[in-house]
Amino acid sequence: xxxxxxxxxxxxxxxxxxxxxxxxxxxxxxxxxxxxxxxxxxxxxxxxxxxxxxxxxxxxxxxxxxxxxxxxxxxxxxxxxxxxxxxxxxxxxxxxxxxxxxxxxxxxxxxxxxxxxxxxxxxxxxxxxxxxxxxxxxxxxxxxxxxxxxxxxxxxxxxxxxxxxxxxxxxxxxxxxxxxxxxxxxxxxxxxxxxxxxxxxxxxxxxxxx
Amino acid sequence: xxxxxxxxxxxxxxxxxxxxxxxxxxxxxxxxxxxxxxxxxxxxxxxxxxxxxxxxxxxxxxxxxxxxxxxxxxxxxxxxxxxxxxxxxxxxxxxxxxxxxxxxxxxxxxxxxxxxxxxxxxxxxxxxxxxxxxxxxxxxxxxxxx
Numbered sequence: 001x002x003x004x005x006x007x008x009x010x011x012x013x014x015x016x017x018x019x020x021x022x023x024x025x026x027x028x029x030x031x032x033x034x035x036x037x038x039x040x041x042x043x044x045x046x047x048x049x050x051x052x053x054x055x056x057x058x059x060x061x062x063x064x065x066x067x068x069x070x071x072x073x074x075x076x077x078x079x080x081x082x083x084x085x086x087x088x089x090x091x092x093x094x095x096x097x098x099x100x101x102x103x104x105x106x107x108x109x110x111x112x113x114x115x116x117x118x119x120x121x122x123x124x125x126x127x128x129x130x131x132x133x134x135x136x137x138x139x140x141x142x143x144x145x146x147x148x149x150x151x152x153x154x155x156x157x158x159x160x161x162x163x164x165x166x167x168x169x170x171x172x173x174x175x176x177x178x179x180x181x182x183x184x185x186x187x188x189x190x191x192x193x194x195x196x197x198x199x200x201x202x203x204x205x206x207x208x209x210x
Numbered sequence: 211x212x213x214x215x216x217x218x219x220x221x222x223x224x225x226x227x228x229x230x231x232x233x234x235x236x237x238x239x240x241x242x243x244x245x246x247x248x249x250x251x252x253x254x255x256x257x258x259x260x261x262x263x264x265x266x267x268x269x270x271x272x273x274x275x276x277x278x279x280x281x282x283x284x285x286x287x288x289x290x291x292x293x294x295x296x297x298x299x300x301x302x303x304x305x306x307x308x309x310x311x312x313x314x315x316x317x318x319x320x321x322x323x324x325x326x327x328x329x330x331x332x333x334x335x336x337x338x339x340x341x342x343x344x345x346x347x348x349x350x351x352x353x354x355x356x
Contacts, residue, residue: 075324078300078321124336127336140350147337165339
């Protein structure tokens, strides 16, 4: 009887550890995802001019696997998040994810063989910080820190990016707060919606041209 | 008899003077007595560059506390902040070291977060922003272009 119980325990341990090995440390998970982005951006097939849209959707899909947009949006809206209804929150998260896509995916497309060094990580409960460095071809080093949060199924998702000591969440928190304080939340949403519409318009025009 | 009265008066005056002096030096020196009012929270920064004990802690430009002490912990700067008791900080508040004006003194700015959880006394602010080192940035763009 005891033997059987011990056997079951051993089996359970194997399952637990195997699960852990699959999940990996925050750095490993992040590295795997970033490598996916690099592969997509460098894909010769997707690099062709007419494929800009496909490439962007592919990068966005991976970004959805890396980022916890819900958490980033919540932290950026800060105090004003608590006053929103669930529907408003959902709408805001979508708008915010689009805003990040507009501002950063075009930058990611400029990627040109820069090296990324992983300097280490600190894990504290459900939070982790992964320190990396981007080495440009000119020899400048740009320190980039990823703040990550553990999800219930042992995946680590990024909620904040700190570049050269400047936090993305802090930046948007200040801007959103200023807009909401001087006008209103509705005004902020309107602003974000018009920006997104303008962006889509422009994208349509450039794709028509090509 | 008359003499003792004068002596007592002088003595009282002197004691009063010393008390006033003590009060003044405590007020001006910003020394906190018996642990002071408010509660402590800590924050770890990669660098504090110019922040000192006694520097102010602000939310929206309003002073809500002071830097109690700065020490080294695991090659990082651990800053202890003493905050007013009626100021509640959310779990995801961000502490950034900022400069007053272009070359003014350093202070800590806290931008309140949106979490339901609050940081308890003796808790830690996890989200921090170190001061931007202008010299380092400039040197990067001078020496970077090889």
